[in-house]
Amino acid sequence: MSCCLIDSHCHLDLGPLAGECDAAIREAGALGVGTFVVPGVHPDGWHGIATLADAYRAIRPAYGIHPMYADLVDEPLLSRLQEQAVRGVAIGEVGLDPGYPIPLEIQERALRGQIRVARAVDLPLLIHCRRSFQRLITILREEGAERVGGIMHGYSGSVEMAPQFIGLGFALSLSGSVTWNGGRKTARVAREVPLKHLVLETDAPDMTPQCHRGEWNRPAWIVETAEWVARLRGITGEELARTTSDTARRVLRLNNGEKT
Ligand SMILES: [Zn+2]
Incomplete structure (x- = not known):
């Protein structure tokens, strides 16, 4: 696996x-991982992400408020996000997750507000979603998210739902969970969704x-996921790396505005 993987x-x-970033980038870089998208979770973390992105060519920042902090989202914070967002490649991570104690209607309001910011600054979305996929599709449609598209991060939805996200301009992202015992639903996604709609x-x-x-996960281990998915699909790791990276570049528009 030599070519250009994108985490x-x-x-x-x-x-x-945090604090191990240099070693993590070097270790992954030696295995062919050339780009790292670092999403925002909490507004207090945005500055740190911007600083990392200034320090490392390989880091592409995204800014957003994770659903577990959805109760922080109000109009002034959305304005701040809009200002910060133009320094990043995407808005995220945003989404819906009933596993957090924040009521879903508050998460939903935060998500809608951030989709509007993404549309205003014309940046793709990085979406975190667990067990609320039908609701998410409704919100994406109502808010016109297909204008910007993006990535369904750590996709845990079904193969059957995949075409709806793809139709809205979203790639489906596979993580280490595809290698887990019992990760059968995700393995089906990895095997059956057309390769050009998958990222890692x-x-x-x-x-x-x-x-x-x-152990704590690290970017170098994307190679384990890549090899696993390549094996599931019966293709080479090279082909998988090339195609998923092309897709990540397309949805995140990384070719325009190459970092200098
Ligand atoms: Zn995340």
Whole structure:
């Protein structure tokens, strides 16, 4: 696996990776990972992400408020996001997750507000969604999210739902969960969704691939996920890396505005 993998979602600014960013980028870089998309989770983290992106050519920042902090979202914060967003490649991560204690209607309001920001600044969305896919599709449609598209991060929806997201201009991102025992639903997505609509991510430090279970995840381990998916599809790791990276570049529009 030599060519140009893109980790479309990794939190190099968080937890055990904070302070280890240099080593993490070097380790992954040696395995062919050339680009790291670092999404925002909480507004207090945006400055740190911007600083990392200034320091490393390979880091592409995104800004947003994660559904677990949806109760922070109000009009002044959305204005701040809009100002910050123009320094990034996407708005995210945003979304819906009933596993958090924030009521879904508050999460939904935060999501709608951030989709409007994405449309205003014309940037794609990085979406976190668990167990609310039908509701999410309704919101994406109502808010015109297909104008910007984006990535369904760590996609845990079904193969059957995939065409609806693809139709709205979203690529589906696979993480280490595809390698887990019992990750059968995601393995079906990895096998059956047309390759050109798939991208890869680690979601490091979370979603550690099976073979490293129990450790904090790191961007280098995207290679484990890539090899696993290539095997599931019966294609070479090279082809998988090339196609998923092309797709990530297309949805995130990384070719326009190449970092200098
Ligand atoms: Zn994340």
